[in-house]
Amino acid sequence: MENQTGYHVAVVGATGAVGEQMLKMLEQRQFPLKSLKVLASARSAGQKVAFRGEDITVEETTPEAFEGVQIALFSAGGSVSKKFVPEAIKRGAVCIDNTSAYRMDPEVPLVVPEVNPDAMKQHNGVIANPNCSTIQMVAALKPLHDKFGMERIIVSTYQAVSGAGAKAIAELENQSRAALNGEEVKKEVLPVSSLPKHHQIAFNAIPQIDVFLDNGFTNEEMKMIRETKKIFGNEDVAVSATCVRIPVVKGHSEAVYVEFEKDFELADVRSLLENAPGVVLVDNPEEQEYPMALDAADKIEVFVGRLRRDLDHPRGLHMWVVSDNLLKGAAWNAVQIAEELVKSGLIEEK
């Protein structure tokens, strides 16, 4: 694909669950593309993907593939990013990385445009996209933190299987069908495909996302804890997380409890969230209206509801935060960063 003006863009991991949504976002947002390269492993090289009514051929990710690329969006796993981000930078690209490979590197900005857009100005060729569960939580907390100052966050997540990739979506569908038909339920992917032991996700809830660490938390929980502190530039905010996989295809839900330094009125919390960029307040208990994964699927916003003051802590607030994990949690946040890069003139049109 070659246009007169715009930017030379590559999507790495374009055949995956996140990569597919990146292409959809570039298309929907009418991102100014001069050319688009779709990259994946050698396994899918030669396959076609549809983009703006054209078929684009998938190419193998190699160092040379980044020749002439100005913006490279990565979502093919941490080891692929570690190997190819330096190659892309060497060839002049700015990389927006969706994996955990560079997120905690102090030289790398970790960006949610609604929260810390200025951080991306200091990039050295790579800008990291936070974990899906972190992104939606910090987007909802940002306007409240600015006004009341967060002291402590305790979050429990209810995460969709699509966060674990295309194979996990297929596993939920296959297991559900098999269980309902009274057939053998095959367990091969969740909770962590690379570990030898697997559990059924259909009709279940699994309190493990990613591997366990020595402190008893899982890596997903530690990602939420560390990334939240980095994004807010505040190591003093106390953060604790419990991450759970549930049998939902798209949309992560989170029960977020936050304690503030300053007193708040619920009416102010409500109006701050109503006016926050990228956030939609859905909080109408009388009408049984609150955010739900099915309603958030395929939307780019973060939905917040069930606002209530804690019964014992005078500055404690509970809320329910839902977003499409593949969009704001991954592909949309990455394309939004690319839009900001372009807007801020950090990359020149070719």
Ligand code: NAP
């Ligand atoms: P997925 O559905 O399993 O897709 C994986 C993609 O990576 C496919 O396009 C695959 O290509 C490609 N790939 C695998 N090995 C490769 C290699 N050696 N060289 C080049 N491409 C390779 O997984 P997904 O859910 O889209 O997630 C992909 C990655 O994005 C994850 O590993 C994670 O690091 C990141 N992610 C981030 C978030 C977030 O919260 N921001 C959320 C989910 C995922 P083939 O088709 O050729 O195998």
Ligand code: 3JM
């Ligand atoms: C979400 O490196 C890998 O194999 C990818 C593991 C992974 C990650 C990660 O650590 O990048 C799977 C799903 C994430 C993420 O966003 O942190």
